[in-house]
Amino acid sequence: MASQSEHQLGDFIKGRFLFIEEACKKLGRGAAEALLEIKEECLRLAETPERRAIIEKKLFGGSILSSSILPDWVDKVFLEAMSNVLRAPGASPTTTSSKSPCVAFEAGRFNAKRQAATVFRPFFSGKKPADWLRRDFPIIYRQCYGPDAAKSLKVEELALCRFRVTMDNRGLEKACPLDCSTTVGYLFGSLEALGAKDPVVNHTTCCLMARQGQDGLCVFELAWREENVPK
Numbered sequence: 001m002a003s004q005s006e007h008q009l010g011d012f013i014k015g016r017f018l019f020i021e022e023a024c025k026k027l028g029r030g031a032a033e034a035l036l037e038i039k040e041e042c043l044r045l046a047e048t049p050e051r052r053a054i055i056e057k058k059l060f061g062g063s064i065l066s067s068s069i070l071p072d073w074v075d076k077v078f079l080e081a082m083s084n085v086l087r088a089p090g091a092s093p094t095t096t097s098s099k100s101p102c103v104a105f106e107a108g109r110f111n112a113k114r115q116a117a118t119v120f121r122p123f124f125s126g127k128k129p130a131d132w133l134r135r136d137f138p139i140i141y142r143q144c145y146g147p148d149a150a151k152s153l154k155v156e157e158l159a160l161c162r163f164r165v166t167m168d169n170r171g172l173e174k175a176c177p178l179d180c181s182t183t184v185g186y187l188f189g190s191l192e193a194l195g196a197k198d199p200v201v202n203h204t205t206c207c208l209m210a211r212q213g214q215d216g217l218c219v220f221e222l223a224w225r226e227e228n229v230p231k
């Protein structure tokens with residue numbers, strides 16, 4: 001059984017590798033060379049020899065399965081390294097809105113769309129965005145962040161096509177501004193996969209990025225347009 005700081009992150013990690021390939025294509029960069037650079041950056045960011053060994057053997061050892069259980073810090077380090085290597089000079093590493101994407105946002109968006117078509121297909125297939133947010137998103141969140149974090153996840157329906165998602169990041173090793181940026185992307189990509197029209201995701205309160213939200217809560221506001229609304 002996984003300890004508190006380990007979760008079933010294998011598929012997320014697999015998705016990150018595919019995202020790197022995709023991002024390199026768009027950037028006109030060689031993926032193999034970028035991957036080497038990302039590995040070096042991961043090793044630099046890993047704080048101990050034990051962690052560097054896990055980076056070498058597990059993360060870049062080529063044996064990650066969708067069902068692999070990995071420590072949370074692995075994805076944190078991987079995401080940071082990826083962001084450092086792939087982002088344009090001067091570009092912000094983090095974002096609080098789908099209107100201003102960053103590398104971490106695009107990585108989350110990519111994974112949502114990919115998982116919607118593969119491992120999490122049963123949670124997405126034939127679902128309406130509102131139903132997915134009420135019922136399916138909490139299940140996915142539980143799988144990735146664990147039962148304790150899932151207990152404090154709050155999904156509120158504010159109005160038609162408007163939701164507020166509140167997460168409690170206290171005590172979550174994975175939590176960091178980059179992780180929040182990737183969550184903005186994951187929610188946005190999920191809405192896209194569910195066919196929501198003109199989705200917008202804003203991270204309105206972040207306990208990690210600014211001094212706001214001292215209670216440890218991160219708030220995400222989601223909105224999209226209702227279909228078939230006569231103008």
Ligand SMILES: [Zn+2]
Pocket residue numbers: 177180203205206207208209218219
């Ligand atoms: Zn946040």
